[in-house]
Amino acid sequence: MSMNTSLILLLILIIGFAAYLAGRSRALATSNGKLSVLHSLPGYHGTYAAICTIVPAVIVLAVWAVAAPAYIDSSVRGALPETVLSQGAATTELALGQVKSVANGLTLLDDAELAALENGSANLRDALAAKGVPLAGDGEAYMVKAATHFNAMTSTSRIVMAAVVFLIAVAGAVFALRGISAPFRARNQVERVMLWTLMLASSIAILTTIGIVGSMLSEAIRFFNSVSPVSFFFGTVWDPRFAAAGSEATQGQFGLLPLLSGTLYIAFVAMLFAVPIGLFAAIYMSEYARPAVRSIAKPLLEILAGIPTIVYGFFALVTVGPFLRDISAQMNGLITGNYVSFIQAQSVLTAGIVMGIMLIPFVSSLSDDIITQVPRALRDGSLGLGATRSETIKKVVLPAALPGIVGALLLTASRAVGETMIVVLAAGVAARMQLNPFEAMTTVTVKIVNQLTGDLEFNSPQTLVAFALGITLFCITLCLNIYALYIVRKYREQYE
Amino acid sequence: MTEIVSSSSPAFVRPAAARRDIGIKRRYAAERRFRAYGMAAIMTGLFFLFVLLWTVLSNGYTAFQQTTITLPIEFAEKVIDPKNERATNPSKLMTANYPLLVRDALVKALGIDPKNRPLVKKATDMVSASARTQLRDIVVANPSVIGTTVNVPLLAEGNIDSANKGQIDLKVEESKRKVNDQQIGWMKTLTDSGALTKDFNTGIFTFGASSRPEAAGIGVAALGSLYMMLIVLALALPIGVAASIYLEEFAPKNRLTDLIEVNINNLAAVPSIVYGLLGLSIFINFAGMPRSAALVGGLVLTLMTLPTIIIATRAALKAVPPSIRSAALGLGASKMQTIFHHVLPLAMPGVLTGTIIGLAHALGETAPLLLIGMVAFVVDFPGSPMEPSTALPVQIYMWANEAERAFVERTSGAIIILLIFLVVMNLGAILLRRRFERRW
Numbered sequence: 001m002s003m004n005t006s007l008i009l010l011l012i013l014i015i016g017f018a019a020y021l022a023g024r025s026r027a028l029a030t031s032n033g034k035l036s037v038l039h040s041l042p043g044y045h046g047t048y049a050a051i052c053t054i055v056p057a058v059i060v061l062a063v064w065a066v067a068a069p070a071y072i073d074s075s076v077r078g079a080l081p082e083t084v085l086s087q088g089a090a091t092t093e094l095a096l097g098q099v100k101s102v103a104n105g106l107t108l109l110d111d112a113e114l115a116a117l118e119n120g121s122a123n124l125r126d127a128l129a130a131k132g133v134p135l136a137g138d139g140e141a142y143m144v145k146a147a148t149h150f151n152a153m154t155s156t157s158r159i160v161m162a163a164v165v166f167l168i169a170v171a172g173a174v175f176a177l178r179g180i181s182a183p184f185r186a187r188n189q190v191e192r193v194m195l196w197t198l199m200l201a202s203s204i205a206i207l208t209t210i211g212i213v214g215s216m217l218s219e220a221i222r223f224f225n226s227v228s229p230v231s232f233f234f235g236t237v238w239d240p241r242f243a244a245a246g247s248e249a250t251q252g253q254f255g256l257l258p259l260l261s262g263t264l265y266i267a268f269v270a271m272l273f274a275v276p277i278g279l280f281a282a283i284y285m286s287e288y289a290r291p292a293v294r295s296i297a298k299p300l301l302e303i304l305a306g307i308p309t310i311v312y313g314f315f316a317l318v319t320v321g322p323f324l325r326d327i328s329a330q331m332n333g334l335i336t337g338n339y340v341s342f343i344q345a346q347s348v349l350t351a352g353i354v355m356g357i358m359l360i361p362f363v364s365s366l367s368d369d370i371i372t373q374v375p376r377a378l379r380d381g382s383l384g385l386g387a388t389r390s391e392t393i394k395k396v397v398l399p400a401a402l403p404g405i406v407g408a409l410l411l412t413a414s415r416a417v418g419e420t421m422i423v424v425l426a427a428g429v430a431a432r433m434q435l436n437p438f439e440a441m442t443t444v445t446v447k448i449v450n451q452l453t454g455d456l457e458f459n460s461p462q463t464l465v466a467f468a469l470g471i472t473l474f475c476i477t478l479c480l481n482i483y484a485l486y487i488v489r490k491y492r493e494q495y496e
Numbered sequence: 497m498t499e500i501v502s503s504s505s506p507a508f509v510r511p512a513a514a515r516r517d518i519g520i521k522r523r524y525a526a527e528r529r530f531r532a533y534g535m536a537a538i539m540t541g542l543f544f545l546f547v548l549l550w551t552v553l554s555n556g557y558t559a560f561q562q563t564t565i566t567l568p569i570e571f572a573e574k575v576i577d578p579k580n581e582r583a584t585n586p587s588k589l590m591t592a593n594y595p596l597l598v599r600d601a602l603v604k605a606l607g608i609d610p611k612n613r614p615l616v617k618k619a620t621d622m623v624s625a626s627a628r629t630q631l632r633d634i635v636v637a638n639p640s641v642i643g644t645t646v647n648v649p650l651l652a653e654g655n656i657d658s659a660n661k662g663q664i665d666l667k668v669e670e671s672k673r674k675v676n677d678q679q680i681g682w683m684k685t686l687t688d689s690g691a692l693t694k695d696f697n698t699g700i701f702t703f704g705a706s707s708r709p710e711a712a713g714i715g716v717a718a719l720g721s722l723y724m725m726l727i728v729l730a731l732a733l734p735i736g737v738a739a740s741i742y743l744e745e746f747a748p749k750n751r752l753t754d755l756i757e758v759n760i761n762n763l764a765a766v767p768s769i770v771y772g773l774l775g776l777s778i779f780i781n782f783a784g785m786p787r788s789a790a791l792v793g794g795l796v797l798t799l800m801t802l803p804t805i806i807i808a809t810r811a812a813l814k815a816v817p818p819s820i821r822s823a824a825l826g827l828g829a830s831k832m833q834t835i836f837h838h839v840l841p842l843a844m845p846g847v848l849t850g851t852i853i854g855l856a857h858a859l860g861e862t863a864p865l866l867l868i869g870m871v872a873f874v875v876d877f878p879g880s881p882m883e884p885s886t887a888l889p890v891q892i893y894m895w896a897n898e899a900e901r902a903f904v905e906r907t908s909g910a911i912i913i914l915l916i917f918l919v920v921m922n923l924g925a926i927l928l929r930r931r932f933e934r935r936w
Contacts, residue, residue, distance in 0.1 A: 390531070
């Protein structure tokens with residue numbers, strides 16, 4: 001099917017290219033060798049012809065490819081026996097699926113075998129199994145009929161589609177070629193199509209957002225149908241038991257709060273670590289460092305931002321976690337004589353420190369930009385009054401840059417909240433609410449990954465909860481981002 | 497104020513030391529401290545960078561070497577095809593008892609009594625279980641090898657490999673380590689006879705997933721990543737450029753374009769895992785694309801990279817001076833012609849730099865790929881982007897979860913390869929900018 005469609009597509013493109021060549025030479029012929037007679041260059045006439053050939057045909061092809069299977073499905077569904085239809089939508093869909101696999105199998109059978117099936121002398125399931133098409137249940141008699149119907153409709157649809165699409169392509173080409181004349185404004189037409197294409201491309205950004213919000217919201221609503229929003233947003237226990245087959249009682253508890261507290265706690269530790277280092281680094285680089293030092297240190301620090309987060313996760317797992325565990329055992333031993341580690345290898349501290357390292361370059365380069373935007377005059381005024389450099393920075397530059405820096409920190413915080421790979425490898429999976437940074441906690445992102453990896457059945461609350469978590473995460477970061485971007489933008493305008 | 501009054505009195509000259517103390521010493525000390533904090537902050541950052549890279553390099557450089565044991569394997573017909581059926585039933589060659597060939601060769605090479613089962617077991621444990629498929633592939637590719645004796649370099653088992661690289665502490669009690677003294681002795685014998693050697697590890701670049709570290713490689717994952725990068729490049733670059741041209745050059749300044757602008761900036765900051773949820777729900781659930789396929793991964797990464805490319809392209813377009821546009825328009829070019837013939841070519845270095853940086857980001861991205869099922873144990877090279885595949889960073893993630901020492905080494909090795917790709921891409925971007933960027 002898809003092979004067929006791409007073949008048609010290729011043929012349309014070939015016709016389109018032919019139309020381009022024809023349009024160009026026709027325009028040249030109309031000009032009688034005097035190009036200035038033409039309103040548009042011959043190439044534009046050719047492109048116009050190609051557009052007229054390709055665009056309508058491809059649109060029809062796309063619509064057909066989407067609409068035809070839906071129409072065929074509904075037609076076959078209608079032809080199913082009353083006994084199946086009366087058993088509800090799920091059974092009907094199941095039967096439809098079986099009919100489709102039977103239909104797929106029937107194409108592999110030869111005429112004799114088909115005849116045997118039709119007069120009932122051969123078993124449907126065995127006949128198909130011999131061709132390597134497994135059937136979920138015993139085929140029933142009506143299925144062969146429905147499947148033949150399905151195959152007939154599919155092949156008719158395919159033939160009609162090919163014919164219609166070619167007709168449209170050729171008609172488009174003829175229409176465009178007949179319209180070519182010296183005063184014809186081919187360039188304006190082509191440019192209008194180009195403009196539409198550009199607009200379409202820029203609407204993808206909006207579509208992505210709509211897609212994110214829409215898809216997550218719809219799945220989250222399905223989740224909230226089985227779990228009440230109150231017990232999700234205010235629940236303090238996270239225990240999404242995967243129900244064993246047959247047992248309906250084990251529903252599991254989906255409390256957001258343990259995950260949210262873990263997320264915020266780890267982000268807080270990370271910020272505690274990254275903000276002083278990043279901010280001081282930014283101040284040093286923008287106010288003190290010689291250009292030579294700056295030109296080396298800045299890119300080196302920014303390497304940290306370019307390292308994939310999975311590498312940080314590995315670093316936490318292999319180096320930082322064991323290091324913290326061992327050093328805590330040593331410290332404990334020196335003080336109490338009991339060599340037992342009080343920091344777990346997977347802990348809030350491990351994840352926070354490693355995430356902090358990752359965030360240093362974000363804080364430093366964002367704040368660096370903002371500090372350098374503070375007008376020179378403010379600094380000169382302060383220095384001229386006899387303040388030292390550090391006093392100028394503390395009393396003049398930083399207060400002036402504060403709104404921007406706050407914005408930068410909010411952007412960084414949003415990254416910390418949404419970070420996944422570091423916490424997956426370094427924070428642990430235990431969902432609990434506690435305040436000890438040396439213990440493992442888990443985050444929203446970790447649970448999204450946990451709930452969605454492995455074999456999943458898409459209708460259980462255990463998997464759907466990931467979307468509820470996702471939309472929560474999206475909302476938190478969205479608020480942080482929008483507010484931060486607003487502040488940064490406003491700040492920039494203030495000094496421009 | 498009082499100071500002025502008192503100093504104006506001619507009878508009293510204040511000694512210098514008693515002048516108003518402006519605390520210059522204290523303030524200079526504070527200044528030095530402040531400066532030192534700044535320096536310390538940068539040093540801390542660079543220290544972490546160094547530790548991070550050092551961890552990866554020191555753990556990983558050994559992954560590029562692999563211990564092999566070259567044994568004269570006798571492809572005995574009575575083992576491979578005792579009833580001589582291969583002409584009629586080629587599947588016999590697939591299921592033959594190849595480990596027996598390895599055992600016989602080892603027994604011969606080490607001079608062990610073949611009846612001493614425990615000893616033989618210890619010996620065969622030294623060779624990777626992947627020897628079975630290796631020998632099978634040799635025989636299937638060339639059945640005429642049956643009946644001859646060929647020197648075949650077999651992969652050493654992961655722990656033997658680690659021991660040969662000196663990563664296993666031999667002072668530890670024998671029962672507590674993965675390699676026993678007998679095997680150490682044999683390793684010496686084999687090394688002396690030239691059978692056990694440490695060579696450059698080509699396997700890490702070409703193998704697929706495996707539960708045995710010595711037979712695991714990033715080849716399949718790298719191919720998956722390559723498919724995804726091609727999809728991202730083919731989709732994100734044209735769409736991103738088209739969108740930026742519209743927004744920068746054509747869009748009227750109104751609410752809607754303002755919204756798009758805010759939207760794009762915001763999309764650039766959306767956590768990557770959210771894109772994974774989007775891909776799972778729209779591409780896989782709604783559009784019915786296959787799970788674990790590089791196609792879906794590529795589409796998700798495209799959506800993720802688009803904002804980066806759009807932001808970079810808009811900056812590049814903005815940097816082209818208006819005089820270029822005015823000149824082209826003045827000569828009678830249409831707006832489209834002005835942009836596509838003059839503005840865009842001049843902005844191209846900036847566009848490509850942004851694209852490469854976006855691609856580099858996409859290459860290292862893991863989280864969204866986990867959700868669309870690319871955490872898959874893929875042994876075979878995917879023939880097309882529709883087939884199940886995995887990606888380089890996902891492979892790193894999967895190896896990072898393995899406990900064995902040899903996998904830590906492999907993980908670091910894979911990270912080194914990933915980082916080399918990223919460095920090359922970023923260097924390319926920098927060079928492109930240096931070479932072609934124009935200052936107006």
